[in-house]
Amino acid sequence: MQPFHRLTAPACPLPYANIDTDQLIPARFMKRSRAEGYGGYLLHDMRFSEDGTDIADFPLNKPIYRNSQIIVARRNFGAGSSREAAVYALADYGIRCVIAPSFGDIFASNAVNNGLLPARVDERDAEALIKLLETHTELTIDLEEQTISAKAMSAPFAIDPVWRTKLLNGWDDIDITLSQADAIEQFREQDSLRRPWATPRVLAR
Amino acid sequence: MAQSPSGPRTLIDKLWDSHAIVTREDGQTLLWVDRHFVHEGSFHAFNKLKERSAKVAHPELTFGIADHYVPTRRSGRNVDPAIQNMIDQLEQNTSENDVMLFGLNDPRQGIVHVVGPEQGLTLPGLLIVCGDSHTSTHGAFGAWGFGIGASEVAHVLMTQTLWQRKPKRMRITVDGTLTPGVGATDIALSIIARIGADGAQGHAVEYVGSAIRALSMEGRLTLCNLSIEAGARCGMVAPDETTIAYLRNRPFAPTGDGFKRAAEDWLSLQTDKDAQFDREIVLAGSEIVPVVTWGVSPEDALPITMAVPDPDSIPDSGKAAQIRDALTYMDLKPGQKLTEVHIDRVFIGSCTNSRIEDLRAAAKVLAGRKAKVPGLVSPGSSLVKQQAEAEGLDQIFKEAGLEWVDSGCSMCVGMNGDIVQPGERCASTTNRNFKGRQGPGARTHLMSPAMVAAAAVTGHLADVRPLIEERT
Numbered sequence A: 001m002q003p004f005h006r007l008t009a010p011a012c013p014l015p016y017a018n019i020d021t022d023q024l025i026p027a028r029f030m031k032r033s034r035a036e037g038y039g040g041y042l043l044h045d046m047r048f049s050e051d052g053t054d055i056a057d058f059p060l061n062k063p064i065y066r067n068s069q070i071i072v073a074r075r076n077f078g079a080g081s082s083r084e085a086a087v088y089a090l091a092d093y094g095i096r097c098v099i100a101p102s103f104g105d106i107f108a109s110n111a112v113n114n115g116l117l118p119a120r121v122d123e124r125d126a127e128a129l130i131k132l133l134e135t136h137t138e139l140t141i142d143l144e145e146q147t148i149s150a151k152a153m154s155a156p157f158a159i160d161p162v163w164r165t166k167l168l169n170g171w172d173d174i175d176i177t178l179s180q181a182d183a184i185e186q187f188r189e190q191d192s193l194r195r196p197w198a199t200p201r202v203l204a205r
Numbered sequence B: 001m002a003q004s005p006s007g008p009r010t011l012i013d014k015l016w017d018s019h020a021i022v023t024r025e026d027g028q029t030l031l032w033v034d035r036h037f038v039h040e041g042s043f044h045a046f047n048k049l050k051e052r053s054a055k056v057a058h059p060e061l062t063f064g065i066a067d068h069y070v071p072t073r074r075s076g077r078n079v080d081p082a083i084q085n086m087i088d089q090l091e092q093n094t095s096e097n098d099v100m101l102f103g104l105n106d107p108r109q110g111i112v113h114v115v116g117p118e119q120g121l122t123l124p125g126l127l128i129v130c131g132d133s134h135t136s137t138h139g140a141f142g143a144w145g146f147g148i149g150a151s152e153v154a155h156v157l158m159t160q161t162l163w164q165r166k167p168k169r170m171r172i173t174v175d176g177t178l179t180p181g182v183g184a185t186d187i188a189l190s191i192i193a194r195i196g197a198d199g200a201q202g203h204a205v206e207y208v209g210s211a212i213r214a215l216s217m218e219g220r221l222t223l224c225n226l227s228i229e230a231g232a233r234c235g236m237v238a239p240d241e242t243t244i245a246y247l248r249n250r251p252f253a254p255t256g257d258g259f260k261r262a263a264e265d266w267l268s269l270q271t272d273k274d275a276q277f278d279r280e281i282v283l284a285g286s287e288i289v290p291v292v293t294w295g296v297s298p299e300d301a302l303p304i305t306m307a308v309p310d311p312d313s314i315p316d317s318g319k320a321a322q323i324r325d326a327l328t329y330m331d332l333k334p335g336q337k338l339t340e341v342h343i344d345r346v347f348i349g350s351c352t353n354s355r356i357e358d359l360r361a362a363a364k365v366l367a368g369r370k371a372k373v374p375g376l377v378s379p380g381s382s383l384v385k386q387q388a389e390a391e392g393l394d395q396i397f398k399e400a401g402l403e404w405v406d407s408g409c410s411m412c413v414g415m416n417g418d419i420v421q422p423g424e425r426c427a428s429t430t431n432r433n434f435k436g437r438q439g440p441g442a443r444t445h446l447m448s449p450a451m452v453a454a455a456a457v458t459g460h461l462a463d464v465r466p467l468i469e470e471r472t
């Protein structure tokens, strides 16, 4: 996983609350393999009209926001379905950080597992950033310092400290877990005595 | 709020403690996973295993279920090859890894959150995960169920464990008696309307109070299912005699003395007196009325007796813009009475509301009446379908003019092709009224099975209570 330290990049405001994972990637596009890429389907039904043409006034379609790597949205970003494809769509499009006042829990954890930073800010700062991005499009995100800065402003953001470490190092959980194999084995042995009922009855197939 | 290890503990604390393997310095804890359900969407995770040449660590604790993409009209129709491929991939991935599968043609097939409890795979005290956000459903048994993403699914497949940070604790108390026609869906939507679709983010919710105790297992499953729509990590109800009675003689549950011993352990899974919660919400059961959603988030819910909100009367400009956007998508007028909203179709199904009791509640309203709009009834599992047919419920649905089909996620998410057409308005027993959830341009109103039945027979959103009264 690509580590995340500091990023200076164009940012796009999406001034909507509750952008759920069904919006981020509609279900009908989820049959493809990851290798085919999900970027083209990001926010598909908000970006494109029924005949496939761009919806001109949707922010991501405006020329100034085209190459954004950062999104600023309102509260409850990524609520809903646990589909990691929502993160694949953002990542494959080129987004590396989403800034919002709150995130769906499962989305945020999926994001971190793919090196995408979910940066939590005050409602007021989110509004200020959305306003700022109307004219100025570049933001700098510093994960070490947990700050978002632009020409005229700077705002702190919150992130779970464990997630911060994981993003900074580009860590993958599996390797850490595999190093705990003995502890897992020991737990399993004691647990099956403590909770014999926790193992499902084996039925004939 | 930290709790002392020896002090009074809540139910979630007890579940946490009994699954913690190791805790890292940074506070992450490695947890043991008792049950892992995988559906067609798990192909991303299985592909990650292949990349590492890894196998499923505990196939005996992993169960495959075909539900998201399965056709609901099984016989005599050709299945779209892309959809068939999803089902085939699941079959291949599970068989290669020696994982038991409730596949398309298994008589026990159904929606994962219906089948788990029905088969006795869901038990109190278990930690249950699945790559589906409504895994919160299983909390109805005093289990700890939560949805995870594909990377986490791969992690569980490879290690049978998961790293987590402890959720905060929220208690929601509902005391009193519900009025006839009001059920678990109305309780849940009332809570979400009050605290918001992100109101319980980061929290494990425990439901308590006499109105919760009085709910059947089906009702509790509906309530815990919808916890995720308030943003909760999970929802749970402590085990009691209702729980134990439901589990007796379930295929995968313990039997004989094993069951007795288990039941004792299960009944001890209670929040201790004086245990502290980070947040408390209290609702009066007697004040809850039938609720419908009008907008594009489950928090856009109101009693059926009310009117669509008027954005011009909302001082907060962000909120007003959000309402305006929702009304445009839903094609509703500010101030329009909810009972004047006409519908084009109905859907009864999904892991929220498709168990036998849900079907009975809808059938009770539909019996001897005709639906004014077309609609689909998809039972939560093939066994629920069988039971409903034995009770003659299928006849009631068909005579009312609704289509009775096979079990699957169906129109909850439209992945199998059962969709609401663009611009159509659907009264639905599902869990998400998101834009396009039931198909591109679909307009969804969430409500209970009885309320969907009322909408079907009147052709518009309607209060089910008078329709029930006529019968008594």
Ligand code: SF4
Residues within 6 Å of the ligand: B067, B068, B111, B112, B113, B132, B134, B350, B351, B352, B408, B409, B410, B412, B413, B431
């Ligand atoms: S019925 Fe809907 S919510 Fe339930 S598991 Fe299927 S897609 Fe998910």
